[in-house]
Amino acid sequence: GAGVSQTPSNKVTEKGKYVELRCDPISGHTALYWYRQSLGQGPEFLIYFQGTGAADDSGLPNDRFFAVRPEGSVSTLKIQRTERGDSAVYLCASSLGSVSYNEQFFGPGTRLTVL
Amino acid sequence: GENVEQHPSTLSVQEGDSAVIKCTYSDSASNYFPWYKQELGKRPQLIIDIRSNVGEKKDQRIAVTLNKTAKHFSLHITETQPEDSAVYFCAAHYHQFYFGTGTSLTVIP
Numbered sequence: 001g002a003g004v005s006q007t008p009s010n011k012v013t014e015k016g017k018y019v020e021l022r023c024d025p026i027s028g029h030t031a032l033y034w035y036r037q038s039l040g041q042g043p044e045f046l047i048y049f050q051g052t053g054a055a056d057d058s059g060l061p062n063d064r065f066f067a068v069r070p071e072g073s074v075s076t077l078k079i080q081r082t083e084r085g086d087s088a089v090y091l092c093a094s095s096l097g098s099v100s101y102n103e104q105f106f107g108p109g110t111r112l113t114v115l
Numbered sequence: 116g117e118n119v120e121q122h123p124s125t126l127s128v129q130e131g132d133s134a135v136i137k138c139t140y141s142d143s144a145s146n147y148f149p150w151y152k153q154e155l156g157k158r159p160q161l162i163i164d165i166r167s168n169v170g171e172k173k174d175q176r177i178a179v180t181l182n183k184t185a186k187h188f189s190l191h192i193t194e195t196q197p198e199d200s201a202v203y204f205c206a207a208h209y210h211q212f213y214f215g216t217g218t219s220l221t222v223i224p
Contacts, residue, residue, distance in 0.1 A: 033211075033212070035214075040216075040217070041216055041217065042119075042121075042204045042206075042214030042215050042216050042217050043159065043204070043212075043214045044214070045211045045212055045213065045214075048211055056210060056211055058211070059211065091158065091159070101147045101164065101166055101208075103149075103161050103164070104149075104161065104212070106158040106159050106160070107158060108157070108158050109158060
């Protein structure tokens, strides 16, 4: 079946602009995670959804970052007033449920470049 | 919060030799430890994982060991092949996943 998909694959924007990044999880997966990965680093946790609700948003760096998952499937990560330091690959992952050892399946990522 | 450290950052081995990557974690409540392989420009993929109630797990040429007392876990790859070349990440889970900084493995033919 289809894996996790993310759109767009690449996004170039100017400093101060607003961007939305979309994640389509695997059908039936209730858990959804957003990560940010900078060059040469491991994925950095941003937010975790269980169903429609954000179960843990402690990784969001500041209030410019926000994410939603209104129907418990597709999720959108929203970044306001982008800064050059926001440039990174944004990864989404989904898993069957909230149990920790349910395998996470990652999407291909969205490479965000803020000029 | 949890802190995961990973060593070495780069590792080169001859084809057929073994490779070992080590991670330590700080929060004794962490209970699940997956390892991911990430090829250049691609998404991370799970290669093996271990739960806190198990000391060792093996899958063909890959094995993971966990020492809960010392709070460290290791990835072992035997009979390495060029296609094993990639960046490997360890992670520890307690409420959320905390990743190590990665090890770039190069297998020299």
